[in-house]
Amino acid sequence: MADPAVVRVLVASRNAKKLKELRRVLESAGVEGIELVGLNEVPEFPETPETGATFEENALVKARDGAAATGLPCVADDSGLEVDALNAMPGVLSARWAGSHGDDAANTALVLAQLSDTPDGRRGAAFVSACALVVPGGVERVVRGTWPGSIARAPRGDGGFGYDPVFVPEGDDRSAAELTPEEKDAASHRGRALAQLVPDIAALVS
Template sequence: MKQVIIATKNEGKAKEFKDFFEPYNINAVSLLELPDNIPDIEETGGTFEENAALKAETITDLLGTPVLADDSGLVIDSLDGRPGIFSARYAGETKDDQANIQKVLYELENVTTEKRTARFVCVLAISIPNKETIFCKGTCDGSIASFPEGEHGFGYDPIFVPKGYSKTMAELTPSEKNNISHRKNAIIQLEDWLKGIY
């Protein structure tokens, strides 16, 4: 089985990528499964693309192996695109999903339903030794609910209602979410690359 390193220590994200890669007979190994000597890479980029490339290329340089990194976040139109690249730490330096959700809901307190449009964005960067980094971008359009609902997923899933649905991402089953997620839409673009490489 071929292997690709997934540059994440987020268990939820790691599992989603494992599920996505399994049909291609590719073993996706997250940073959680590697020795602890891989440093946390500071996301100093100004865009999703820059941050994803930074992570993928740094780890490829360290390990000399193909690495896939993603940078993803929630873009809310009425907040001028925030939280955007700061989605994971929107409420502070410690990653706290609940605090992030509460901050978004507070900022949208007086915003009407039709103006609560938003999208999840995912940019994948695939770094292969001695080759140019490949990028794929996926989005999932929707809107922000007035309060959290649902037990599944992670991050902002409990307040994000995908377009065409009447329930939040966190109320969908994992397979329902995987079919429409921004990450899935980015990975669809990888299919030709996967077939070519593997």
């Protein structure tokens, strides 16, 4: 009996770590027959600026753009850090908090500076991820995952990316950058959101 055809699914990101994260989530859930491809592996297409007021709006726009341009089912996420003492900012501005998009070191340094006088008991924060799945002519689904914790006083660890080195998950004394990839997948905001999409992604090969 021939193997079923592999279904290609676009991940609307050029971040190799995000693709690896989704691959690990699917593998741990026993989902087979899915080939994940990133934006670097498909022809370029116009991408709508991320100007939504919520993570959900931005994720859905990215997934719709990817599905429409390629004809492939598309998964997209928009995620960021919400700091209690900063009125839930940086929020949707997390990737460009210091002014330049994707400058992790500058963004992290700015948050630490803004919290320099904030006592330990008021440094609560949460990572938030909204993940969208858009299937051409079919399902549109958006889910949210939240990972509560607090902000450390200095970066620790060299794993992960973004604000991971200064984020200490609730119930742990290590930063997110000190966790193994498997530990992070099991607990992280993106891992929690992606896990909710697993049945929908698995259904693409059924």
